[in-house]
Amino acid sequence: MQICLQDALWRVCSGALYQIMVKGDQDEEALIQAFRPNRTQQRLIKRLWYRNLILKARQLGFTTLICILWLDHALFNANVRCGIIAQDREAVEKIFRDKIKFAYDHLPEMLRTALPLARNNATELLFAHNNSSIKVATSMRSGTIHRLLVSEFGKICHMSPIKAHEVVTGSLPAVPKNGIVVIESTAEGQDGEFYHLTQAAKKIHELGRKTAQKEYRLHFAPWFDEPNYRVNPDMVVISARDQQYFENLEATHGITLDASQRAWYVSERDVTFSGNPQKMWQEYPSFVDEAFQVSREGCYYAEQMTLVRKQGRITTVKYTQGVPVNTFWDIGNSDGTGIWLHQRVGLQDRFIGYLEGWGEPYAYFVKALQTTGYLWGKHYLPHDAGHERQGAVANVSPLKMLSDLGLTHLVVVNRVLDLQQGIQITRDCLVGDVWFDAEGCKEGIAHLDGYTKSWSKHRGTWSDEPLKNIHTEGADSFRQFPQALAQGLMNVKIKPKGIKRGRSGGWMS
Structure with missing residues (x-):
């Protein structure tokens, strides 16, 4: 066991250390199970870079994975600071309670005794044995952060450009060059810092060149990466328009979906999003550009x-x-x-x-x-x-x-x-x-x-x-x-005197 604990990959992936909460089927209460990364999470671990940008479909487990990675890093490395930025106070409390604190509380008892807490509040764990910590907050500006996750950054940019600016100018520079940043989100339209960072990372990926240490590596996780996104096709009507969409995916992007996946997509769009295609593109994209695609149907101009x-x-x-x-x-x-x-x-x-x-x-x-x-x-x-x-x-x-x-x-x-x-x-x-x-x-x-x-x-x-x-x-x-x-307001000659006169010859004259 002692030898295994020296291997970070074993600690995270074996299922022997970390427990997580998962949704039960048929509206059952949340279940507890050993954490073993799924195929999509394993792919991210293998491709993890110094600066990472994840454009994803919903509920693929990336936040859970990064929380486990950061907790593990803090537990087994001295004097490190791991941080998670969430979109609002409610998300901060939920991530800390259900992902960080839950995983620590469910460590094997012998291990938890050997890795005691020096401080335990509603947003931070500080470990007594090595002076490392993991914290969840809506902003982080002070001190060095060795590992940083910005969760749902697209939503932060969409809801609060000011907060997004603080993340870019304050939190991200707090991570040293050899530290690790992960920015993950679903898309929120063609604007904001998340969109611009994604486009820059996408360009590097398309050029096929190596990513510099301070550049962001793009990780894209489409909805069909989740094997459970399937329903009985006999229960869903696929319209001619939907059929054309799936045929275009195959012809243009090489994406082949079976009947049960197509049925799930149509059902999810119609039931969860009341038939709104744009919300489906954002929350469950099939390819990168689709995530930021704007539906022409609802655009005024x-x-x-x-x-x-x-x-x-x-x-x-x-x-x-x-x-x-x-x-x-x-x-x-x-x-x-x-x-x-x-x-x-x-x-x-x-x-x-x-x-x-x-x-x-x-x-x-x-x-x-x-x-x-x-x-x-x-x-x-x-x-x-x-x-x-x-x-x-x-x-x-x-x-x-x-x-x-x-x-x-x-x-x-x-x-x-x-x-x-x-x-x-x-x-x-x-x-x-x-x-x-x-x-x-x-x-x-x-x-x-x-x-x-x-x-x-x-x-x-x-x-x-x-x-x-x-x-x-x-x-x-x-x-x-x-x-x-x-209203005829632009055909009126400018009067010599406005509401308040500027200096003669000045820029406001």
């Missing part, structure tokens, strides 16, 4: 943006000297702000840039505009810009705050009677002479592409209400442009 691309109106569109630059803002009650930069040149409406940020003060955006050195026209704000909001000292409206920062020629765009009317005006605008700078408007274009209807589980179809997500500010700020046009 899909047809219009397709036409924009077909006509070559996403290209190089630079600032034209001497022509005023207008800005169109969304200032939501949430942390997000989006700003489009626009010039009218002849009959063309040219969008030369897009700014966005989360949790930043208005001074941040004013400074960003100031540094461009552009000649400014009007700044168009949403209808609620005049409403007072709670501040640190007093209740002040965004309109007043921007004016106090020296921004002049502020125009409030009236609210449309119906949101769908505003969306239709935007669609009509996009088929007109509207141009985008591909680089300067890259993030904004992604928001127009990703602005989608919410899915009604009750009706099993798209609703008329927009999905509130990371794309909202970018799409709403762009919508101020066609609404301002429709």
Whole structure:
């Protein structure tokens, strides 16, 4: 036994040391079983690198595997720090209780006695025999972390870009070059740090070159890696459209699925996700790009943006000297702000840039505009810009705050009677002479592409209400442009004096 304990692979894979909780069949209570990595988990162990990115289908056991690996590393190596970042407090408590603490409490009694705890709280275990620890939290910034798992990073990026930024700038740099990072998640659309990290890792994989020590190795785990994802095909109707999907998988990607797997896929989509194909692509992808695929069916501007691309109106569109630059803002009650930069040149409406940020003060955006050195026209704000909001000292409206920062020629765009009317005006605008700078408007274009209807589980179809997500500010700020046009606000000559005059000849004049 003593010799076996010196082998990390034996300790993790033998089933002799670590116990885990698994779901019982037929709604039974959770069961306890010895942990033995399945085929997909074994493949990850063999390919584990210094920096790892796992794009996965749901419930393939990667979080459990990494928790066992980190616990084992802390138990059998002195003075190491192992960390797990979870998406929220509830996930922190669940991972610590059901995966870390449970596995430690169910070690063989003799081993647990030899590896005692010095500290045991709701999120951390510190071991008395070697001063190593394992901790679960929503953020980790201080000190060195030798092993780090970021669980469901795609969801963190989607729900809180600010927290995602903290992970990238604070937590990941805390891992030394010879430490190990694992980032695992299902996909959450074509935006955010997880998407960009995945694309970079995918590019390295496709080039077939060796991964540098500080680069991320891509590990992709499709849904059909799970052998239990099968149901009786006699109980599920496969439509002609579904049949075409499976045939395309085989013809294009070489993915051959048997009848029971196809039946499971259709059943899972229709029952769990009420027939929503996009949720199925995200949660149970068949290939890497599908995980980030956006369904055109629910996207408000899909047809219009397709036409924009077909006509070559996403290209190089630079600032034209001497022509005023207008800005169109969304200032939501949430942390997000989006700003489009626009010039009218002849009959063309040219969008030369897009700014966005989360949790930043208005001074941040004013400074960003100031540094461009552009000649400014009007700044168009949403209808609620005049409403007072709670501040640190007093209740002040965004309109007043921007004016106090020296921004002049502020125009409030009236609210449309119906949101769908505003969306239709935007669609009509996009088929007109509207141009985008591909680089300067890259993030904004992604928001127009990703602005989608919410899915009604009750009706099993798209609703008329927009999905509130990371794309909202970018799409709403762009919508101020066609609404301002429709209200005749852009044909009014700029008055010599705005709400508050800037210095003569200055950037805000």
